[in-house]
Amino acid sequence: MGQHPEALQHLLHRSERLVLVPHVRPDGDAVGSMLGLADVLEGQGKQVLRLLQGEVPPLYRFLPGSERTQTGLESLERFVTAASPGETAVVALDCGDASRLGVYAERLLGHHPLAVIDHHRSNGGFGDICWVEPDRSSTGEMVYDLISALGWPISTAAACCLYTAIITDTGSFRYETTSPHTFAVAGQLLTAGVRPEEVANRIFDTSSLGRLLLLQLALGTLRLDCGGRVASIEVSRGMYAAAGATQHDTEDFVNWPRSLASVEVCVFCREVEEEEGTVSVSLRAKGGCDVAAVAALFGGGGHRNAAGFRQRNVQLAGMRERVVGEVVGRLQQQ
Incomplete structure (x- = not known):
């Protein structure tokens, strides 16, 4: 388990307005990490824009906060320009390459500060603060550790989102990056109120004809x-x-x-x-x-x-x- 940058902690602590954006065509880790972190940040009284390029994939619409996502450059500009320059921080989640920011790439790469939290080995590094750990099971696991380091509480809603991030990116804890720490984090999320049978049912047992x-x-x-x-x-x-x-x-x-x-x-x-x-x-x-x-x-x-x-x-x-x-x-x- 690596060490998250202190600069990232300071950024989240001092920023009152944040844009959270996952990679284009987000999977469970991307959506869960974004929604989980957004819930915790709002619990600290911060204003958060949950930014997607398209709709939340149907499989993950059960996650708390999924109905509050927004799309489009207009939404981004409206949120950013409502504050003075430099007052809004952007955090890219589970984004292995700058191009994976999709239609927002050009605009966000020119924005400062821009932080990146990711676990893809192919990530060559971008943004002002870049935290990449390829040996992690998921970005959701990393987000949990960051929140814990900040000493912020994790609600049941946030825990559900982060647990979904972990369980989907580990293939239900089957892949090689699943570590003892991954299980420890999952255990803490269950302690926070996650019902694993409910999450599993939503993800694996709700197929349409x-x-x-x-x-x-x-x-x-x-x-x-x-x-x-x-x-x-x-x-x-x-x-x-x-x-x-x-x-x-x-x-x-x-x-x-x-x-x-x-x-x-x-x-x-x-x-x-x-x-x-x-x-x-x-x-x-x-x-x-x-x-x-x-x-x-x-x-x-x-x-x-x-x-x-x-x-x-x-x-x-x-x-x-x-x-x-x-x-x-x-x-x-x-």
């Missing part, structure tokens, strides 16, 4: 390569309509082929609903292949065992072949 039908179609595209060491699946734009689902329903699809005993790496390619010609790729591994390095070749990043990227002006089938080919080549060299 459309999601299950889409999963059925996706698994129908399953292919094994490299003697069963590499699995890949895909979802096309037509599948969303056929199943009565949306791209939000593909959350966690990549882990189904990964569960096969022989599989070391899984590749999940899907066409992006709102961007024709754009393909999103998720990669998962079991330790034998650094998928963050694979993602980096295509302009993405992430962790050794979980990474991803997007490519524009490409075909789904061609993108799948290129990524699978890259993964197979790396495994064959081992």
Whole structure:
């Protein structure tokens, strides 16, 4: 467990107005970290803007404070200009690269002070204060430690958000970055009032029929390569309509082929609903292949065992072949 910068503590302590922003297309860690920290900051009498590029993913709308998120550059400008220059601090959460700030990147990179809290190994560092610990289980775990260092209380609502951040980014405490400290933090969050069975039910046991039908179609595209060491699946734009689902329903699809005993790496390619010609790729591994390095070749990043990227002006089938080919080549060299 590393040490958070004192400068970050001082920034949060002295700032009365803060903008919290996670990476574009946020996952459970990004949303949970933002909402949990926002709740604690407001408990200290601070004004907080919870800024997203789009809506909160449906899977995480049960989290306290999710209904208070705002979107758009207009919301950002209105909040920032309501105070004197330099009075509003920005904190980017779970954002592994400046480009992951999406449409807000140019505006926020020019704002000071800008702090970053992240655990992606691919993070090269940006902002005025940058706290990155790649060996952490999640950004949610880091946020908990920061709040504890400040001596601020954590409400049940904030605890629920941070617990969600941790449980989603650790795959329910299954991934290699899960540490004794991760379990200790989770225990403290339960002491703060989290009901683990309720959170698990919300995340893992509330699938729609459309999601299950889409999963059925996706698994129908399953292919094994490299003697069963590499699995890949895909979802096309037509599948969303056929199943009565949306791209939000593909959350966690990549882990189904990964569960096969022989599989070391899984590749999940899907066409992006709102961007024709754009393909999103998720990669998962079991330790034998650094998928963050694979993602980096295509302009993405992430962790050794979980990474991803997007490519524009490409075909789904061609993108799948290129990524699978890259993964197979790396495994064959081992």
